[in-house]
Amino acid sequence: MIQVEKLSKRYGDHHAVRDVSFTCAPGTVTGFLGPNGAGKSTIMRMICGLTAPTAGRASVLGVPYRTIPNPGRHVGVLLDAAARHPGRSGRETLLLAARAQGVPDARVDAVLDEVGLASAAKRRVGGYSFGMRQRLGIAQALLGDPAVLILDEPSSGLDPEGIHQMRGLLRGFADRGGTVLLSSHLLFEVESVADRFVMIARGRLVAQGAKDELTQGRSGAVVRAADDPAALRSALAADGLAVREARADRAFVVDAEPALVGRAAARAGVALAELHGTAGVGLEELFLSLTGSPEAGEGAR
Numbered sequence: 001m002i003q004v005e006k007l008s009k010r011y012g013d014h015h016a017v018r019d020v021s022f023t024c025a026p027g028t029v030t031g032f033l034g035p036n037g038a039g040k041s042t043i044m045r046m047i048c049g050l051t052a053p054t055a056g057r058a059s060v061l062g063v064p065y066r067t068i069p070n071p072g073r074h075v076g077v078l079l080d081a082a083a084r085h086p087g088r089s090g091r092e093t094l095l096l097a098a099r100a101q102g103v104p105d106a107r108v109d110a111v112l113d114e115v116g117l118a119s120a121a122k123r124r125v126g127g128y129s130f131g132m133r134q135r136l137g138i139a140q141a142l143l144g145d146p147a148v149l150i151l152d153e154p155s156s157g158l159d160p161e162g163i164h165q166m167r168g169l170l171r172g173f174a175d176r177g178g179t180v181l182l183s184s185h186l187l188f189e190v191e192s193v194a195d196r197f198v199m200i201a202r203g204r205l206v207a208q209g210a211k212d213e214l215t216q217g218r219s220g221a222v223v224r225a226a227d228d229p230a231a232l233r234s235a236l237a238a239d240g241l242a243v244r245e246a247r248a249d250r251a252f253v254v255d256a257e258p259a260l261v262g263r264a265a266a267r268a269g270v271a272l273a274e275l276h277g278t279a280g281v282g283l284e285e286l287f288l289s290l291t292g293s294p295e296a297g298e299g300a301r
């Protein structure tokens, strides 16, 4: 269990995080989404006690992270995959961590195998690709057989096979009762593995919930006039139907059932070239509409 309550962080006048609250339950993977600079890393660092909040608090397994004795046995963390000693091999890196945590040496080979790094275990970390460092970071997070995983952008640098493998690993971890908080600025990296989503933009929580909860109520219709878009718009307005979006192909996205849109057009005698529901309005559209452009995370001053 991870609980974040009204967390805020200010750097001088800069509000990096404002009043963010969410909970991650055991048995679930929470996809933590937001554009670059939205505040995800800052929130994860506050959860792990590495950055002091300006206001609010966070707990892991019911207590502040910093009060957990031998935390690696309870909470696996990957915050900065690059932060590994380049002169040690992957196996040595994990052996040192295992001994510090009181974990048997055999566990090192098990986690190296689990993340697909067994064949490179004896090579120096300095010669690893970024993706291999990510795998090593994930292996280190898993080392103490924790109940909670907090992973900041673990997919970055991984090839498609690595991403697939990591999804399977995290799904299995959650299905065995583990709690996973998994950040990314790319929806596709977390969409298929996450049960719930927490979306952040400009330091604020903009949405949270399961995929169905987030996308329900956003169904509507796409309608395009055969000849006269202005007449169609008037017909929709006459029936009190709101146009959510006017597309470049001259179609309108309307917040209403297709049948209502069709009747409005028929009443006004407007011929249609296209009319269908928007059941496919997905998480991606929601994510983009809530978080805006990639620059949306910047400038939260």
Ligand SMILES: Nc1ncnc2c1ncn2[C@@H]1O[C@H](COP(=O)(O)OP(=O)(O)OP(=O)(O)O)[C@@H](O)[C@H]1O
Pocket: 011, 014, 016, 034, 035, 036, 037, 038, 039, 040, 041, 042, 043, 185, 297, 298, 299, 300
């Ligand atoms: N130590 C710091 N001092 C000043 N500003 C900071 C500090 N750490 C983060 N920030 C600012 O806080 C904001 C949030 O940054 P953060 O790294 O948490 O975002 P993020 O969502 O993790 O983005 P990314 O995916 O790029 O890592 C940014 O505007 C960043 O510049």
